[in-house]
Amino acid sequence: MVNVETALKEATTSIEGAIGAALVDYGSGMALGHVGGGKELDLTVAAAGNTDVVRAKVRTMEMLGLKDEIEDILITLGTQYHLIRLMKGRNSEGFFLYLALDRGRANLAMARHQLKKIEESLEV
Template sequence: MANIDTSLKEAMGIEGAIGVALVDYTSGLTLGVLGGGPNLDMNVAAAGNTDVVRAKVRTLEMLGLADSIEDILITLDTQYHLIRLLQARGNDSLFLYLALSKSRANLGLARHQLRRIEADLEV
């Protein structure tokens, strides 16, 4: 099992990673952040994406779907923003938010690595 800091460092090791955050979408609080930069404030981006997650969760509830969200992908001109909801061990209000450089990242591999990081994360 890995703690938050270790998991965030592993996520930053994913090819093309720009920044990563662990976020509680019920409160909007960020539990940990690494990376980012002058053009990407990870705290602002993580807080803003809580609205994306809340809207999708609410939509699934309104539709009466029993499915859970595995991940949400937002594709920008130069970046991928990957939101991975934590399903393991009852962490159903947390998500990992990973920003990737589109030119350097392998999206399939990044999704696989984020799934593995999620499985090892102990909050």
């Protein structure tokens, strides 16, 4: 098991095209940790905004009566991918990993695969 800082550093260094990563509490919208971002992307604002996306999708699923779990949510921009992965571990419900990728350099399938591995090793 790895801690938040180690997991986020691994995401930004091992995933090709990573711009930044954050661990977010979607109850409060607060980032518990973040790495990268900078001038390209304010991860604190992204964490709060993507919390609204997660809440909306969870609420929609409830209204539709869907008895399923969200694995991840992908937002495709012209130059970036934004990947939101809801955590499922026993102490990690209510959190999501957020990863921003440069679309020109990223391999989306590999990024999803690596982010899942990081999520499985993360201890919140």
